[in-house]
Amino acid sequence: NAGVTQTPKFRILKIGQSMTLQCAQDMNHNYMYWYRQDPGMGLKLIYYSVGAGITDKGEVPNGYNVSRSTTEDFPLRLELAAPSQTSVYFCASSLIGQYSNQPQHFGDGTRLSIL
Amino acid sequence: QKEVEQNSGPLSVPEGAIASLNCTYSDRGSQSFFWYRQYSGKSPELIMSIYSNGDKEDGRFTAQLNKASQYVSLLIRDSQPSDSATYLCGGQGAQKLVFGQGTRLTINP
Numbered sequence: 170n171a172g173v174t175q176t177p178k179f180r181i182l183k184i185g186q187s188m189t190l191q192c193a194q195d196m197n198h199n200y201m202y203w204y205r206q207d208p209g210m211g212l213k214l215i216y217y218s219v220g221a222g223i224t225d226k227g228e229v230p231n232g233y234n235v236s237r238s239t240t241e242d243f244p245l246r247l248e249l250a251a252p253s254q255t256s257v258y259f260c261a262s263s264l265i266g267q268y269s270n271q272p273q274h275f276g277d278g279t280r281l282s283i284l
Numbered sequence: 285q286k287e288v289e290q291n292s293g294p295l296s297v298p299e300g301a302i303a304s305l306n307c308t309y310s311d312r313g314s315q316s317f318f319w320y321r322q323y324s325g326k327s328p329e330l331i332m333s334i335y336s337n338g339d340k341e342d343g344r345f346t347a348q349l350n351k352a353s354q355y356v357s358l359l360i361r362d363s364q365p366s367d368s369a370t371y372l373c374g375g376q377g378a379q380k381l382v383f384g385q386g387t388r389l390t391i392n393p
Contacts, residue, residue, distance in 0.1 A: 200380075202380065202381070204383075209388075210385060210386075211290075211372060211383055211384060211385035211386040212328070212372065212383045212386075214380060214382070214383075217379070217380050219379065225379070227380070259327055259328070263381070270315070270316040270333065270335050270376070272318050272330045272333055273318075273330075273374075273381055274330075275327040275328050275329070276327060277326075277327050278326075278327050
């Protein structure tokens with residue numbers, strides 16, 4: 170049982186480049202989330218999804234896009250990388266979600282540097 | 285006002301003492317609360333969850349919830365150096381789990 174798998178673990182991008190951070194879960198969770206965490210700071214929600222085909226913005230969505238074509242996968246797209254997007258990105262998933270008592274399960278994170 | 289607020293610390297506690305971490309929330313509809321521990325460079329890991337008013341104990345950890353005061357706390361008894369980490373408080377709202385900014389805890393030998 171792999172849980173939540175994120176790839177890649179590390180990446181360095183040049184300003185203006187694009188990339189997709191991959192996230193997959195094998196727990197049949199309906200809710201999935203993307204967070205970013207800057208050094209010494211808490212988690213900020215970028216986007217979340219309540220099920221396949223449904224996504225919604227979180228606290229800091231600008232500069233990012235997501236899609237959810239399957240229950241298992243929730244990729245995060247950076248179209249024009251900027252230095253301000255240098256951060257650690259965590260993907261998480263949970264069952265149900267709405268006023269739920271089910272915790273989130275986190276992936277190991279992707280460390281992204283924009284130079 | 286942030287939906288979930290924590291004192292960012294750092295909080296320094298001597299080994300063997302009780303560490304007390306606090307969290308307040310603004311969404312009265314939040315029903316479930318979670319405490320995650322995060323070591324430097326690692327992902328958050330769940331250590332406690334609480335849904336009902338009162339105390340919930342698990343080993344050296346006790347979570348406390350007071351919905352009238354919109355207050356959640358985590359007590360760590362007999363603190364160990366391995367408890368040194370950032371502790372994140374999360375409140376489950378209608379659509380998403382909202383985290384506080386985290387409290388950095390240091391246990392001094």
